[in-house]
Amino acid sequence: MSVDCPDWQGIRAQIQQIAKNAEVDFVIGRVDTCKARRAIDKWAPHSRVLYWLDLGNNASGGQFILGQPKNPVNQKKRRLQTVVELFPEIAVPSAKDDNQPSCSAAEALTRQERFINQNLAYQASGIVTQLLRHGAVSYQGGFCNLVTGQLAPLPIRTVTGRYLT
Numbered sequence: 001m002s003v004d005c006p007d008w009q010g011i012r013a014q015i016q017q018i019a020k021n022a023e024v025d026f027v028i029g030r031v032d033t034c035k036a037r038r039a040i041d042k043w044a045p046h047s048r049v050l051y052w053l054d055l056g057n058n059a060s061g062g063q064f065i066l067g068q069p070k071n072p073v074n075q076k077k078r079r080l081q082t083v084v085e086l087f088p089e090i091a092v093p094s095a096k097d098d099n100q101p102s103c104s105a106a107e108a109l110t111r112q113e114r115f116i117n118q119n120l121a122y123q124a125s126g127i128v129t130q131l132l133r134h135g136a137v138s139y140q141g142g143f144c145n146l147v148t149g150q151l152a153p154l155p156i157r158t159v160t161g162r163y164l165t
Helices: 034-046 106-111 116-134
Strands: 026-030 051-057 061-067 141-145 150-154
Touching: 026 034, 034 051, 051 116, 061 116, 116 141
Parallel strands: 026 051
Antiparallel strands: 051 061, 061 141, 141 150
């Protein structure tokens, strides 16, 4: 079976480097601070981005959450809430947030459980694959804890605030 796919282009950039009216299919935010997450959240309403996939972690756990920012192309009744809509506190600045080393810094790697970043990347790629193959997802993301071994899916929550069953 063959699938015709448009030409895809991936770019690595700070969100401020992307034009506000740019047509973007996915923004994948693998950010370290509330400030960076707020920057994506402020950019998205003025963009034409279809999906925002947020990934974040602490020493032993993390989340991956797929959302559809409220913007001109996502004016549907049933829009997936973004990470900031679901968990507003995730974008609230704090002194602790600003003093943490980057996930890629050697100091951070010595304080994190092995493979937390890879685990979240694997889970995130799974939800993107489900969306691209089937045109829909059966869950909106999830939470991973490597200490307890738990992976908890996040049920789909639309902009109306109701969970889908």
